[in-house]
Amino acid sequence: MTVSSQPLIGRVRHARVPAFVFGTRLPESAVPRFGSLVRTRLRALDVTVYGLVYDIEVNADDAGTTRLLSIAEDVLDEELEWERNRLIPLDVSVLCVGYRDAAGNLRQALPPQPPISLDAIHTCDAAELQSFHSQLDYFRLVLDARDAPADEVIAASIRYAADAMEGDRRSFILACGRELARLLSGDSARLEQILRRLQ
Amino acid sequence: MTRLDDVLDPRNPVVPASRARPFPQRALDRLGMVVGGSLNDGVRIKLDRGTFIEGLAVGSYVTIDGQTDCRFLGLITDIALDTTDPTLARTPPQDALSAEIFRGTAAFGVITVKPMLKLEGEGGEARPVKTVPTHFTVARRSSPEEIEQVFGAARGKDARPYEIGASLDDDKVRISLDLERLVERSSAVFGRSGTGKTFLALPLLASVIRQDVASALIFDMHNDYGYTLKGDGNKKLKGLKSLAAIADKVSVVTLDQVSSQTRKTGYEFILKIGYGQIEPEDIEMLKSVLSLSDIQINTLFVLKRRYPSDWFARMLSDEEDDGIRELIDAGKIMEGTFMAIQRKVGRMRKFGFMGESAPDGQDAVIRIVEMLTRGKSVVVEFGRYGNDLPAYIFVANYLTRRIHQRYVELKEAAEGGGPDPRKLVIAVEEAHKFLEPEIAGQTIFGTIARELRKYNVTLLIVDQRPSQIDAEIMSQIGTRITCALSDDRDISAVFSGVSGSAQLRGVLAGLESKQQALILGHAVPMPVVIQTAEYGDAIYAQYAVAELTPAQAKARKNVFGSGDDEALV
Numbered sequence: 035m036t037v038s039s040q041p042l043i044g045r046v047r048h049a050r051v052p053a054f055v056f057g058t059r060l061p062e063s064a065v066p067r068f069g070s071l072v073r074t075r076l077r078a079l080d081v082t083v084y085g086l087v088y089d090i091e092v093n094a095d096d097a098g099t100t101r102l103l104s105i106a107e108d109v110l111d112e113e114l115e116w117e118r119n120r121l122i123p124l125d126v127s128v129l130c131v132g133y134r135d136a137a138g139n140l141r142q143a144l145p146p147q148p149p150i151s152l153d154a155i156h157t158c159d160a161a162e163l164q165s166f167h168s169q170l171d172y173f174r175l176v177l178d179a180r181d182a183p184a185d186e187v188i189a190a191s192i193r194y195a196a197d198a199m200e201g202d203r204r205s206f207i208l209a210c211g212r213e214l215a216r217l218l219s220g221d222s223a224r225l226e227q228i229l230r231r232l233q
Numbered sequence: 234m235t236r237l238d239d240v241l242d243p244r245n246p247v248v249p250a251s252r253a254r255p256f257p258q259r260a261l262d263r264l265g266m267v268v269g270g271s272l273n274d275g276v277r278i279k280l281d282r283g284t285f286i287e288g289l290a291v292g293s294y295v296t297i298d299g300q301t302d303c304r305f306l307g308l309i310t311d312i313a314l315d316t317t318d319p320t321l322a323r324t325p326p327q328d329a330l331s332a333e334i335f336r337g338t339a340a341f342g343v344i345t346v347k348p349m350l351k352l353e354g355e356g357g358e359a360r361p362v363k364t365v366p367t368h369f370t371v372a373r374r375s376s377p378e379e380i381e382q383v384f385g386a387a388r389g390k391d392a393r394p395y396e397i398g399a400s401l402d403d404d405k406v407r408i409s410l411d412l413e414r415l416v417e418r419s420s421a422v423f424g425r426s427g428t429g430k431t432f433l434a435l436p437l438l439a440s441v442i443r444q445d446v447a448s449a450l451i452f453d454m455h456n457d458y459g460y461t462l463k464g465d466g467n468k469k470l471k472g473l474k475s476l477a478a479i480a481d482k483v484s485v486v487t488l489d490q491v492s493s494q495t496r497k498t499g500y501e502f503i504l505k506i507g508y509g510q511i512e513p514e515d516i517e518m519l520k521s522v523l524s525l526s527d528i529q530i531n532t533l534f535v536l537k538r539r540y541p542s543d544w545f546a547r548m549l550s551d552e553e554d555d556g557i558r559e560l561i562d563a564g565k566i567m568e569g570t571f572m573a574i575q576r577k578v579g580r581m582r583k584f585g586f587m588g589e590s591a592p593d594g595q596d597a598v599i600r601i602v603e604m605l606t607r608g609k610s611v612v613v614e615f616g617r618y619g620n621d622l623p624a625y626i627f628v629a630n631y632l633t634r635r636i637h638q639r640y641v642e643l644k645e646a647a648e649g650g651g652p653d654p655r656k657l658v659i660a661v662e663e664a665h666k667f668l669e670p671e672i673a674g675q676t677i678f679g680t681i682a683r684e685l686r687k688y689n690v691t692l693l694i695v696d697q698r699p700s701q702i703d704a705e706i707m708s709q710i711g712t713r714i715t716c717a718l719s720d721d722r723d724i725s726a727v728f729s730g731v732s733g734s735a736q737l738r739g740v741l742a743g744l745e746s747k748q749q750a751l752i753l754g755h756a757v758p759m760p761v762v763i764q765t766a767e768y769g770d771a772i773y774a775q776y777a778v779a780e781l782t783p784a785q786a787k788a789r790k791n792v793f794g795s796g797d798d799e800a801l802v
Contacts, residue, residue, distance in 0.1 A: 211334030219317030229331045
């Protein structure tokens with residue numbers, strides 16, 4: 035599958051097979067959103083790794099300006115705006131939910147290797163979202179994730195994907211809901227909490 | 234691997250048609266897959282989300298494709314709702330989307346299917362099932378071809394099929410009974426009042442007669458089987474004698490000449506019973522309806538021993554009888570007992586078909602046996618006596634005892650090299666009056682039911698209270714055709730003596746009150762629910778014959794009386 039040329043949004047800082055963190059300094063409007071799908075590439079294996087954003091941490095700036103401004107009195111609005119418009123360093127945590135192998139096969143399982151430091155991270159466009167969501171096996175990976183707020187991540191990721199489904203939103207949400215119902219067949223309370231977040 | 238297309242079932246109405254993909258023909262009938270169960274209790278099938286549970290019915294056929302090329306044919310015996318998580322039932326979803334998601338996934342339908350037959354390969358022979366299909370095998374609606382293979386007229390080269398109705402699922406699929414097997418053992422038509430027992434029994438008997446499977450002797454309590462019977466809205470319908478194809482094979486004998494004349498129906502002869510022909514055993518049968526005690530019954534035998542030829546006439550006589558007085562004085566019988574018998578049995582004086590002596594010394598039994606053995610069937614019309622239970626029981630018992638005795642003689646003669654007597658089916662209504670536990674052991678009907686085909690005589694019981702029939706006799710009934718029953722005891726009784734039939738209770742309870750029946754037993758390969766056609770033109774057409782020439786019509790009229798076919802609808 036041809037991977038579209040989406041803009042670079044950051045580079046890997048550290049990684050494990052199930053998850054990785056990438057750093058970014060983007061304007062506020064371009065910060066990747068919680069639950070969105072991003073990708074990186076394992077060049078040695080010719081594999082594209084997909085992940086869901088499950089945490090975004092705003093780092094304190096090195097000079098301590100933000101810290102001072104947050105407690106300062108009589109600060110001019112212009113000063114705050116100037117500070118806010120600086121490129122703020124962010125740590126974005128990503129849960130690995132699948133990969134596309136060298137032959138183009140999509141597998142919703144953990145990748146064979148974690149990404150390497152400073153590998154480039156890109157967002158996914160609507161076509162990639164649709165393609166990735168032709169399977170729903172990644173739900174299990176998210177539901178079983180220990181470090182991530184799994185229910186919130188899965189609900190957010192479904193909502194994003196649903197928006198990319200071109201008018202077939204409800205059918206897609208129904209299909210996702212049914213897959214969740216199958217996976218959480220013994221825990222209807224948790225299931226219902228997730229379903230409420232889909233509406 | 235779960236694919237989105239698998240989750241988006243094209244049969245689900247929420248999926249846009251543009252995304253629906255055509256399912257293979259076979260999958261259209263798919264219901265679900267086997268998830269558990271047992272041979273005795275039936276296998277549990279979890280329904281697919283796309284299966285419309287409200288479109289299913291107990292009694293419908295399901296085929297489960299086995300792991301090899303065999304197929305299991307079974308009957309839906311229960312339909313239930315289930316959930317994967319018990320808490321879901323206590324906290325059901327509160328919004329439409331959640332409800333739609335839960336439905337078919339965490340909350341789903343389950344059917345219980347009782348496997349009955351195993352079909353080996355395509356068109357292979359149907360055999361009784363001895364195992365169950367394995368887990369996760371696919372269950373689907375049985376195809377018309379499969380039902381036809383099992384119940385169709387073509388099954389088995391020796392079968393004598395009779396199309397008794399249509400499949401519950403598809404009225405084009407005809408269900409047939411094997412008449413040879415039906416008459417091999419006693420059989421029964423059960424159903425509460427007004428469910429159409431007579432409309433089932435009548436064409437069944439017509440078919441037995443037409444196919445020469447057996448002769449029939451019908452005790453026609455309500456004058457339904459002879460020339461005409463009344464349908465809904467007093468519509469006049471054709472009885473056996475009015476069905477052209479079998480009219481020549483049926484004779485009507487009446488007990489009530491006046492009634493026959495009033496109804497303008499013909500008859501072969503008027504049945505009269507002379508007092509001298511009556512035996513104490515004939516009265517013993519009336520023990521419960523006349524409230525006769527054991528001592529009173531014994532008194533009858535004492536009278537018979539003392540006065541073999543005219544004991545009954547003496548007993549009914551109001552005149553002072555020195556002979557009876559002698560017995561009383563000698564202490565052989567007690568006066569009080571005798572007086573009580575006179576009072577109770579005295580009711581029989583009003584039976585117009587009984588007299589001091591039979592006219593011209595005729596013996597109705599000999600004439601009837603002669604007709605039956607010649608291949609004719611006999612309808613005994615009771616006229617106004619049909620509403621008199623003692624009269625009905627007395628005559629049915631009187632004739633049956635003697636006919637059975639004659640058949641025993643004929644059968645014994647056959648064993649010595651003579652011809653085998655023709656099979657005989659005795660149809661009897663209100664059968665529980667003859668077969669209730671207190672008297673079933675002594676009556677001829679109990680004997681016939683127990684002896685089975687030993688003497689080529691079997692019963693066709695038509696009754697609304699199977700629970701009042703002796704359990705031992707119920708267990709001997711080969712084929713049970715059951716219309717709707719409402720009393721739980723009656724429903725239980727229908728299944729007594731049929732192993733593994735407990736699951737069919739739900740099927741029986743679900744029958745509609747008219748034109749539906751559950752058939753189980755000897756004459757069908759597996760239990761089947763049928764939809765019967767309304768008794769009328771469609772059934773007449775099966776018994777139509779080429780129009781008679783005027784000469785034939787005249788000859789027929791001379792022989793069988795005019796009847797009033799023109800007025801029948």
